[in-house]
Amino acid sequence: MDARAWLVYEQAMQDDSARTLRHTLETQFPEVSARVSALDVRSGIATIILSPPAHADGGDEAGLRSRVETALLALDGIERVRVIVETERQPAAATKRSAPARAKAPAGLIIAVGSGKGGVGKSTVAANLAGACVRLGLRTGLVDADVFGPSAPRLFGLTDAPGLRKTDAGIEPLRAHGVKLVSTGFLVGSREPVVWRGPMVTGAIRQFLTEVDWDGGDGPLDVLIIDMPPGTGDAQLAIAQGVPISGAVIVSTPQTVALDDARKAMALFERTEIPVLGMIENMSFFLCPHCGEGSEIFGRGGVRAEAEMMGVPFLGEIPLHPSLRVASDEGRLVALEDGPLAGAFERAASAMLETARTANRPAPEIVFEG
């Protein structure tokens, strides 16, 4: 099966699982089914977003959630169930949300990291670019905006984290490897649920960009990286309207199928007037963990050629290396360790920051004399 056929097959399987899940809820938990505002199944993980319970006291919400989880876990192909319950917004917060959203920038530079298709390593690269920024001495934050497939808890070793809290100053980010971060992955199991309302994808992103206390007394962030969700442009629109975004970085592998999709991702950013800062080639070449030799198995250089063709900067190449996958699974950032991968991420991050700073520098004022 070629890569495209595989993706079609995978999508069909996901749709099938989502249908089975929906049917189970409708037949076994009609009261829950009526409250589903979003449902998604990906890689065996089911995410269900529920609107708030009808009664103010919530009834036995915890018991209900646990019965739903048990029933869904019994279904074929479901390995984990995440139930997120929205809570009603306070009137004051609602007023704040309708105020001009572009008022306050959460960081000096805000950089979205996107890709055309899943599995090219976008989240791994985004997390390690954040790590490289910390290594460069910058106050760094990361928004994991992939609502249905959050990766930050795993990549930052925070799968058992207690969950996000909301204080008077705003949502308190978690912290790992020197990076402040928020993710919907931290909402599940949260003891004090974050107030959550509105369409899930755009609502979550807007809230993460405008209601998080990134400063927390440490000073404002220098750079905020947004790990973008895959999609049709809703997320791009949400960030474009929410904050003064510096630009987007596109991660791609060198294969033709990935490059085709990267081009589409670029078009989505451009449509929402987010400048594309450049492209990064991930899994550029295989770096042998034994001899240190590189083998160009996927056709290294494809992304550089694509970037040149599209007229955007090429920001760097990250080799395919088993230690990167191992570190990611163990919640470590290779960008903060020693070795060739750290060097590759540092070079890519420096190029990204330089391009972002140039793109955000105000044009020189020309004064005509006489």
Ligand SMILES: Nc1ncnc2c1ncn2[C@@H]1O[C@H](COP(=O)(O)OP(=O)(O)OP(=O)(O)O)[C@@H](O)[C@H]1O
């Ligand atoms: N350069 C690399 N070398 C080795 N493994 C890598 C590399 N980049 C990513 N990986 C591994 O590839 C897998 C996919 O990476 P990741 O989850 O970051 O992709 P993604 O594009 O964000 O996918 P999705 O959109 O599906 O979440 C992970 O197991 C990750 O550890």
